[in-house]
Amino acid sequence: MAELKNPAGASIDAPAAARPPARSATARRLLRHAVRLVVSLAVLMVASFAMIHLIPGDPVRASLGPAAPVELVEARRAALGLDRPWPEQLLTYTGDVLTGNFGTSFITGEPVGQIIATRLPNTLVLALLATLLALAVAIPLGMWAAVRTENGRNRGTEAGFGAATGAAVAVPEFLYSIALVAVFAIWLKWLPPASKAGPESYILPILAMSIGPTAMIARISRAQTLRELGQDYVRLARANRLPVVRLHLRHVLPNTLTATLTVGGLLLTSLIAGSVLVEYVFAWPGLGQRIVESITMKDYPVAQGAILVYGALVLIVNFLVDVLIGVLDPTSALKEN
Template identity: 50%
Template sequence: MTTDRLGTRRIGRVAASVRSRPAVRVEGEGPAAVPPPVLRIVDNAWFRFALRRAARLLVSLWVLVTAAFLMIHLVPGDPVRSALGPTAPAALVAERRAALGLDDPLLTQYAAYLKGLFTGDLGVSILTRLPVTEVVGQRLPATLTLATLAFLAAVALALPVGVVMGVLTRRGRGRRAEVAFTTGSVVLGAIPDFLLGVGLVYLLGVTLQWLPVAGNATAAGYVLPVLSLAVGPAAILARILRVEMVSVLDADYLRTARAKRLPVRSLYLGHALPNAATAALTLSGLILGSMVAGTVLVENVFAWPGLGTTIVRSILSKDYPLVQAIVLIYGLGVLLINTAVDVALALLDPRSMIREG
């Protein structure tokens, strides 16, 4: 009886010592240790993707801001004298130079320029003496409206045309339609937007007198500028989308979807189009950026009251603070568009983040 009690006590002590020891996890066995929240965030693919994009955007912004600042200093001669003309009094030239801070050291001017950007002060126009932000605020909405409508029109034209042509020409069918579509899209995509605008003005505005050729006072005044900017990009997007649709429609998962007898609308729009639109979406970011830059020439063709006509007049009159601000706005718009496209691509295809990282 005594021996049994001693054995029981020993067994109890051994069990208690085993329970008190820390558990040792063998590799490949048992649940893995959960990392702290900070490590989980850092290890997240979306966090790394956002960090890379933010760093790239900040570096690009710094290069853009520095280039815009140096613009006024790389121009030969005195920019104030060039803007006011050779007959301007020397006292007036000196006053404008002092107001713009052009007599300060270069680093001092750069620091003041950066401070002005952070506080929303883009300087003062040399000619009008108005704040640059006031001039830009009056002209920017017209340019944004024109670029946005042109981009939406290009997408609205390209999507149905690209999808229909992809369906009609897959597996070598519709050879004549494919040749005609490819030739037409190449020709339309190669025509400069301002040249197309001149042709539209002559045909629809002067000859047929269907639409106004200048200004944005009426809704009809938007038609010709929007078409001038949208037709070329729509042709390029439709061609890329057709090629991607032809490739996607022969994929295995599309054949499986056909075998399930899914509706045609669900088959093409729900399964094929999202996968085919990835390459078109990448290209659309570049197209939208070029569209924003293309508004400069198109606005001057149609006397559009936007930033495009303002920057041309500012360059001709050598109003460099205003030119600086508009160049900065155009560059910032292109950078933000490219960043938005990268995010949209990552949402559509998360594998792109992993491949990039």
């Protein structure tokens, strides 16, 4: 019987032989991505600093209102350091951010860092749970659809899968939020409509955030699985009557995960940054809802700090996804180099 190997080099009929290490390529790849991360964070910091200066008019006057005395406006500008030259302000801002000082709220006087520390965990929990739910449902669903529709079989399943996932991706998250509240909270009265009030209050926001991403990842998973099912090692495995479950789970699945995990990492960052409207609909005490409130009330330091933290999270998560892909697929470092 011929020895079968998948593209990753794993033997199908025998334990996988150890592959030669590619440490130098992996180290160069990691260093390159680390440098990109540092540069991107620096650009993000400058952009967030410039945000408050690009607001039309005087942000202090806008926050205090047109009727505020000139003396109060000037005192607030001096307290915030906005009366100093831009280079000096940038250096001060950079030093403050690196030490965790994001300023104080115009409206409440609370430290922005404290507001972020209080609100951000609630946003991260929603985004992480929604991502895990999407991956747990989408990967098996996509593989099942690929196996069912391989070689043009089951045209009805293929059409139904494409139509359902396409429609699910097209609907915005806030519409899912409104529909879920209307059905499960107002009509059926099974779940609370808003606020964070126990484990059951997580269900609707997580569903609203995960439906669209689940459909998108399922489509990607199906495409990747169909590509793998057409490979020579799969045909050879079937010719040697390798059990279907072993073939799909041990050999096909690992080779489809690189693209899926890449999209999953991007999905997590998009859910973190895109949870604003979902949190607003469900009155969820997360950072997204606080951003909406700060923009509405012209509380610019809070908006500035929150956007900076969101951007940094996106960059860091993308970096970690790149590292994870390099660990799961060492050949990616060689290809990139």
